[in-house]
Amino acid sequence: xxxxxxxxxxxxxxxxxxxxxxxxxxxxxxxxxxxxxxxxxxxxxxxxxxxxxxxxxxxxxxxxxxxxxxxxxxxxxxxxxxxxxxxxxxxxxxxxxxxxxxxxxxxxxxxxxxxxxxxxxxxxxxxxxxxxxxxxxxxxxxxxxxxxxxxxxxxxxxxxxxxxxxxxxxxxxxxxxxxxxxxxxxxxxxxxxxxxxxxxxxxxxxxxxxxxxxxxxxxxxxxxxxxxxxxxxxxxxxxxxxxxxxxxxxxxxxxxxxxxxxxxxxxxxxxxxxxxxxxxxxxxxxxxxxxxxxxxxxxxxxxxxxxxxxxxxxxxxxxxxxxxxxxxxxxxxxxxxxxxxxxxxxxxxxxxxxxxxxxxxxxxxxxxxxxxxxxxxxxxxxxxxxxxxxxxxxxxxxxxxxxxxxxxxxxxxxxxxx
Numbered sequence: 001x002x003x004x005x006x007x008x009x010x011x012x013x014x015x016x017x018x019x020x021x022x023x024x025x026x027x028x029x030x031x032x033x034x035x036x037x038x039x040x041x042x043x044x045x046x047x048x049x050x051x052x053x054x055x056x057x058x059x060x061x062x063x064x065x066x067x068x069x070x071x072x073x074x075x076x077x078x079x080x081x082x083x084x085x086x087x088x089x090x091x092x093x094x095x096x097x098x099x100x101x102x103x104x105x106x107x108x109x110x111x112x113x114x115x116x117x118x119x120x121x122x123x124x125x126x127x128x129x130x131x132x133x134x135x136x137x138x139x140x141x142x143x144x145x146x147x148x149x150x151x152x153x154x155x156x157x158x159x160x161x162x163x164x165x166x167x168x169x170x171x172x173x174x175x176x177x178x179x180x181x182x183x184x185x186x187x188x189x190x191x192x193x194x195x196x197x198x199x200x201x202x203x204x205x206x207x208x209x210x211x212x213x214x215x216x217x218x219x220x221x222x223x224x225x226x227x228x229x230x231x232x233x234x235x236x237x238x239x240x241x242x243x244x245x246x247x248x249x250x251x252x253x254x255x256x257x258x259x260x261x262x263x264x265x266x267x268x269x270x271x272x273x274x275x276x277x278x279x280x281x282x283x284x285x286x287x288x289x290x291x292x293x294x295x296x297x298x299x300x301x302x303x304x305x306x307x308x309x310x311x312x313x314x315x316x317x318x319x320x321x322x323x324x325x326x327x328x329x330x331x332x333x334x335x336x337x338x339x340x341x342x343x344x345x346x347x348x349x350x351x352x353x354x355x356x357x358x359x360x361x362x363x364x365x366x367x368x369x370x371x372x373x374x375x376x377x378x379x380x381x382x383x384x385x386x387x388x389x390x391x392x393x394x395x396x397x398x399x400x401x402x403x404x405x406x407x408x409x410x411x412x413x414x415x416x417x418x
Contacts, residue, residue: 002030004328005090005111007080009036009064011043012304012317013117015391019325021073030332032073033109035092039064039077042140043388044119045314048180050143052187053151053416054354057140059408067392078107080118083277085297088112113299113328116287118274120305120312122172123267123284129244134264137176146263147416153260158195165200169249169259171241172266173207174215178224179351180265181205185231186353190415203233204257206249208240208266215311216348216360217369223358224350231353241266270306282308291340292327293320301328310343314384318391319343349381357381 004020006013017034025032040061042050049055068075078092092107121138124130135146157164168184170177181203188201205212205228212228212235213221228235239257243250248258270285280288280296287295287302289309294301303309303320310316323341330337347369349359357377360369372380389398 001028002112002332003033003110004030004113004115004332005033005035005109006115006117007035007090008117008119008304008306009034009038009041009075010117010119010304010317011314011388012321013115014041014062014064014067015318015321015388016115016117016303016324017073018067018071018392019321020328021068021071023325023329024332026072030112033111034064034068034073034075035078035080035090035109036064036075037077037079037095038140040140041067041392042143043314043385045175046385047137047140047143048176048183048351050140051137051146051150051180052183053147054183054187054414056412056416057144058416059412060405061140062389062392070393070397076107076109078104081106085278085300088114088299090114111299113301113331115324115328116274116295116300116302116306117304117317118271118306120268120286121271122264123269124264125267127241127243130241130264133244133246134171134262136264137180146261149261151417154191154196154199157199160198163198163200164196165202166261167202167204167259168261168263169204169206169257170263170265171206171249172264173205173209173212173235173237174265175213175348175350177205177207177263177265178212178228180263181228181233182231182351182353182356185233187415190413194413194415194417202259203231204259205233205235206239206241206251206257207235207237210237212237213350216350217371219369219371220348220350220358220360223371223373224352227352227356227358268305268312274306284308292337293324293341309341311345313348314388315346316343318388321391349377349384351378351381354378 006017020032024030042057042061046055064075081093082091088111090109094105095103122136136142211221240252241249248256275281275285287307289302289307304317305312327337347361351357358373359377360371
């Protein structure tokens with residue numbers, strides 16, 4: 001039986017594993033194996049909520065082993081360290097517990113078809129000090145680290161009887177930076193409710209370009225900036241950071257933007273080790289693929305942010321997962337499949353905290369771009385996550401998760417406080 005190995009359990013990789021598990025795994029046409037260094041999946045567009053505590057991955061994360069059982073694939077926890085393309089073999093690093101003791105040793109796995117779905121990371125462009133002093137939100141672990149530091153800073157304010165200001169500077173006014181800024185403002189009210197009565201957040205969003213949300217429609221960007229201004233976020237465009245220190249971002253002209261917490265949410269590139277696999281990569285270290293999402297190796301495919309086939313958006317990863325399920329399924333069955341992947345942009349939505357969002361819809365629903373905002377846009381934003389859950393769990397389990405979320409929201413704090 002042939003083996004399809006998917007490395008990376010992000011939105012695209014996990015959806016592909018679920019779809020292939022149902023289409024060929026359960027029918028014993030092929031073995032589908034998913035590899036990820038974590039045991040739990042968190043949808044990447046929610047990482048800003050993990051960072052503030054409004055989304056608790058301990059409650060809302062999806063366990064890979066459970067999804068493997070439900071969808072007919074297998075899961076192995078590990079991190080890719082070596083790729084032997086001649087023998088079609090992967091080597092996974094050993095895993096350790098919290099005390100550094102080995103849980104598993106090096107593992108070697110054979111593949112017939114390999115799919116790289118390892119995502120991307122923020123690009124600091126070699127800016128001095130950023131790697132040492134700024135927080136990144138590339139994955140759930142980094143988001144949790146930021147949350148721990150945020151909570152520690154807030155708790156320091158709890159015993160104070162005088163007004164206390166906590167300053168946070170965020171570099172990068174793409175979707176992550178904008179959504180994090182709005183979410184932090186929303187979290188401020190909750191922190192006050194839980195004891196930090198005199199807390200005041202001073203939020204600064206820095207963007208090197210002439211406007212925020214540069215990848216989106218200008219009308220969407222303008223509306224988002226107006227909303228951020230209403231929330232009290234200081235938005236500064238054409239503000240290029242040239243250095244980060246322990247307590248400040250330094251702009252061109254030596255201006256310092258001082259802050260208690262520094263966040264870097266600018267730029268995107270492939271993981272550093274991707275360029276060491278011997279496969280063709282782009283200038284941003286993303287895997288170069290052809291029209292069928294195949295890399296320079298005929299047995300290796302790629303999807304999501306780690307390849308250069310489409311913009312780095314969740315909807316692109318979803319479309320690629322649907323496409324590769326058909327493509328690889330046909331290969332396994334010995335059927336001809338000549339269709340190329342074509343990315344369809346259905347628009348973008350940006351969350352502005354718990355009750356609002358802004359965005360534009362494209363495709364068959366509208367000619368051009370249909371602008372949406374407010375509660376309707378927020379409902380549509382949430383529905384994207386539910387659509388992702390449907391692909392993983394199916395209708396009835398997703399309905400159960402929605403009910404569980406409502407109950408948790410009723411009995412638990414609005415923010416993760418640990």
